[in-house]
Amino acid sequence: MQELNTSTVLNTMRDDVFDAIEKRDAVFLKTIINQLHPGELADLLESMPPKARSFFWENVPSELDADILAEVQDEVRATLITDMNHAEIISAAATMEVDDLAEVIEDLPGDMRSAVEDSLSESIREKLETNLSFEENTAGRLMSTDVVTIRPDVKLETVIRYLRRRGSLPEHTSGFFIIDREGRYLGKLTIEALVTHNDEELVEDVMQPDSHCLEATTTVHEVAQMFERYSLISAAVVDQGKLLGRITIDDVLDIIRDKADHALMRGVGLDESEDLFAPVSFSAKKRTIWLAINLVTAFLAAWVIGIFETTIDKIVALAILMPIVASMGGIAGSQTLTITIRGLSLNLITGPNIFWLARKEFAIGVINGFIWAIVIALLAWGWFGDIGIGLVIGTAIIINLIVAAISGIAIPLVLNRLGIDPAVSGAVVLTTVTDVVGFMSFLGLASIYLIN
Amino acid sequence: MQELNTSTVLNTMRDDVFDAIEKRDAVFLKTIINQLHPGELADLLESMPPKARSFFWENVPSELDADILAEVQDEVRATLITDMNHAEIISAAATMEVDDLAEVIEDLPGDMRSAVEDSLSESIREKLETNLSFEENTAGRLMSTDVVTIRPDVKLETVIRYLRRRGSLPEHTSGFFIIDREGRYLGKLTIEALVTHNDEELVEDVMQPDSHCLEATTTVHEVAQMFERYSLISAAVVDQGKLLGRITIDDVLDIIRDKADHALMRGVGLDESEDLFAPVSFSAKKRTIWLAINLVTAFLAAWVIGIFETTIDKIVALAILMPIVASMGGIAGSQTLTITIRGLSLNLITGPNIFWLARKEFAIGVINGFIWAIVIALLAWGWFGDIGIGLVIGTAIIINLIVAAISGIAIPLVLNRLGIDPAVSGAVVLTTVTDVVGFMSFLGLASIYLIN
Numbered sequence: 001m002q003e004l005n006t007s008t009v010l011n012t013m014r015d016d017v018f019d020a021i022e023k024r025d026a027v028f029l030k031t032i033i034n035q036l037h038p039g040e041l042a043d044l045l046e047s048m049p050p051k052a053r054s055f056f057w058e059n060v061p062s063e064l065d066a067d068i069l070a071e072v073q074d075e076v077r078a079t080l081i082t083d084m085n086h087a088e089i090i091s092a093a094a095t096m097e098v099d100d101l102a103e104v105i106e107d108l109p110g111d112m113r114s115a116v117e118d119s120l121s122e123s124i125r126e127k128l129e130t131n132l133s134f135e136e137n138t139a140g141r142l143m144s145t146d147v148v149t150i151r152p153d154v155k156l157e158t159v160i161r162y163l164r165r166r167g168s169l170p171e172h173t174s175g176f177f178i179i180d181r182e183g184r185y186l187g188k189l190t191i192e193a194l195v196t197h198n199d200e201e202l203v204e205d206v207m208q209p210d211s212h213c214l215e216a217t218t219t220v221h222e223v224a225q226m227f228e229r230y231s232l233i234s235a236a237v238v239d240q241g242k243l244l245g246r247i248t249i250d251d252v253l254d255i256i257r258d259k260a261d262h263a264l265m266r267g268v269g270l271d272e273s274e275d276l277f278a279p280v281s282f283s284a285k286k287r288t289i290w291l292a293i294n295l296v297t298a299f300l301a302a303w304v305i306g307i308f309e310t311t312i313d314k315i316v317a318l319a320i321l322m323p324i325v326a327s328m329g330g331i332a333g334s335q336t337l338t339i340t341i342r343g344l345s346l347n348l349i350t351g352p353n354i355f356w357l358a359r360k361e362f363a364i365g366v367i368n369g370f371i372w373a374i375v376i377a378l379l380a381w382g383w384f385g386d387i388g389i390g391l392v393i394g395t396a397i398i399i400n401l402i403v404a405a406i407s408g409i410a411i412p413l414v415l416n417r418l419g420i421d422p423a424v425s426g427a428v429v430l431t432t433v434t435d436v437v438g439f440m441s442f443l444g445l446a447s448i449y450l451i452n
Numbered sequence: 453m454q455e456l457n458t459s460t461v462l463n464t465m466r467d468d469v470f471d472a473i474e475k476r477d478a479v480f481l482k483t484i485i486n487q488l489h490p491g492e493l494a495d496l497l498e499s500m501p502p503k504a505r506s507f508f509w510e511n512v513p514s515e516l517d518a519d520i521l522a523e524v525q526d527e528v529r530a531t532l533i534t535d536m537n538h539a540e541i542i543s544a545a546a547t548m549e550v551d552d553l554a555e556v557i558e559d560l561p562g563d564m565r566s567a568v569e570d571s572l573s574e575s576i577r578e579k580l581e582t583n584l585s586f587e588e589n590t591a592g593r594l595m596s597t598d599v600v601t602i603r604p605d606v607k608l609e610t611v612i613r614y615l616r617r618r619g620s621l622p623e624h625t626s627g628f629f630i631i632d633r634e635g636r637y638l639g640k641l642t643i644e645a646l647v648t649h650n651d652e653e654l655v656e657d658v659m660q661p662d663s664h665c666l667e668a669t670t671t672v673h674e675v676a677q678m679f680e681r682y683s684l685i686s687a688a689v690v691d692q693g694k695l696l697g698r699i700t701i702d703d704v705l706d707i708i709r710d711k712a713d714h715a716l717m718r719g720v721g722l723d724e725s726e727d728l729f730a731p732v733s734f735s736a737k738k739r740t741i742w743l744a745i746n747l748v749t750a751f752l753a754a755w756v757i758g759i760f761e762t763t764i765d766k767i768v769a770l771a772i773l774m775p776i777v778a779s780m781g782g783i784a785g786s787q788t789l790t791i792t793i794r795g796l797s798l799n800l801i802t803g804p805n806i807f808w809l810a811r812k813e814f815a816i817g818v819i820n821g822f823i824w825a826i827v828i829a830l831l832a833w834g835w836f837g838d839i840g841i842g843l844v845i846g847t848a849i850i851i852n853l854i855v856a857a858i859s860g861i862a863i864p865l866v867l868n869r870l871g872i873d874p875a876v877s878g879a880v881v882l883t884t885v886t887d888v889v890g891f892m893s894f895l896g897l898a899s900i901y902l903i904n
Binding site for chain 2: 011014015018022037039040043046047048049052160163164166167168169171172173174191192194195196197198227228229230231233249250252253256257259260261263264265267268269270274276277280283284287288290291294295297298299301302305306309312313316318319320321322323324326327328331332334335338339342343346347348349350351352353356357360363364367368371372375376379435
């Protein structure tokens, strides 16, 4: 078997692809496309500006459409769908799994959506309706309905005969689900149990009760936590005891990645499914809202400075030094904030240990406050030759770093309690606090002690 | 089957656990521990302050030690190991899988490490050495050596008989690896193929070539990318064609979570495996370094302001408004920066599309620059009743937002080229640029146009 560095191969391939697109060389492009896996094609499409993406997508053979639409991120999928006509979408829908179909169909404009729904078989349409009857971001939406079910009162021999007749298994099958005549979920028959037991034994004697099955209403974040905690590969989804489908770990992988992207992107006012190559107007609009929010907080900080206008007018050194106080508080606070948000999202922070954590962060705030107060006081004293300025800035640093530590813990906890995602707005609230407290304490102390 | 909300159950359990620890009630604590899964115990240990963690760990039955040590994050594991004696560690090591053992053994102090190594069987020690011979964060380190291998020239019937005799399979087995007499990897026999084909057929006739096997030297990030791209559940690891072991998706889940934590935590100078409950002295030291770096950049910004001391002395409104220019640039820049870093980490940005992206971000910078320049100019004019100040701040905003957009793209690309992780230092460099350019352009324009 030959050694291959797949990333490098794929990067070379990408250069060829971009080259073929540049030259509008459809023949060569098709040759490359034929050698690639749908997952690779999805990655390529995500890395293309709009025009290149359209040209590439036109040249993808339509039998791959379904797999690719299931793989790409939401915003990119929306751009691909706009390039497809009714017939193409209907033919792609025909080969999609129900969970993927549920995701795609919600993106379609009304008339196209009903055309697709009409084209589906009765049984698929029913499954789709069940899927769509659950809220977004629940197990019921995420699950695949393509499962192998078995009755408890048959021999393993019979199961193997049935599987041979069936000829293929759903992707990532790691076991079979045992249900009774009413469709109630009884437990699972692992592949291990199937192949390692004597084939005269009955399913009910070798099956295992399933302690990790998921209610259809479980949120996807709880689903991800269960998969991580119990090292699951797949889990049954039930509603009132009845088996509806299963969730496999590759769906969970997507959730974990999305959640990570969410924390990163929402923190600067962006969407986790942001298409890197979205049109300028679309991206500019999204980002301008975040700038608007920030402007309000910036004017708040300016207003605080404005209160001390006469003080600054007398000692201009204050204007030079004041951003240092605000910025050190912002950095220290965002460290505590990040740790707290991560602790909350990993579910590590609850009642009994909040007090311990708050004490710890307070202690760190005091220690780092004093260390940097001394350093900055000496530097300021040296710069402006005024020990008073040194003492004032040192005191302001201590105050701001302690406030930053307390805010870094308190803000995410309060936002969480209010049902606001601290990963989205925590940083804005925090820096507003550290700016205001920083300017207020520094300029306030200066007004009291340096102006006579 | 009863509906259970596991998170709620676990939270209630946690309150009971903290209660039992508070009261030093070892008997009740042991009763609860006996009802929990190692994954749940690991989660609980991660959510405890040091003293509670020690007391809890003392009461965990030693037969669970191995599983828990394999589950908890690195820094927490180090605290658990310090509470164990030689005998306890040796007995835990005896039941660990080789990949977990490799991780744990590196955390041990020298004498304990050799004691553990001496206690291992010849064959395990050899596997451990192979594993440790690969660099950290490669497939060779991550792999498990516990695999079921099969020769190509046997009947499926024989395979099933062999599996029955074996009686159990390694966790998450989704197929079997076919090797020749020299140990060369030939392909895999999926469970689907095993159970759906006639048992008279030969392995070599139903086995599949494996196009997604991993070289032992592949980095874990490439491993994660391969698992995502090709929706893998497990993959063979080879070295010069010889089968060494396999990587399963649960290991990949940990990598993806770690990588996400890395981006979030390193961005504020923290470690992704930071123990939320580490001692104050330990945490304070780590964070103070980041504050030191920030102080240098803050003094740089102060120095820029200092250049314009006489200007500020004449128009104090400049001191009040200047943080607004710096802050708007910082926010706009960090949006572009976040998008670029994410694009780089998803491998979406390469040669041909960098130019397209740069043009897009530039356009957004220009659009948002003009919008907010007008708003801020009007507000400043209204506040200070001086149209000159409005014009100066508006122009400075346009300059800073355009510079922010260009920097947001250029900084991570340059850092990446230099081999520096942009997720770690990108934001510091960026805000230094937007602070300096913000203050420089605003105060500089004011010196030229407002002072006569």
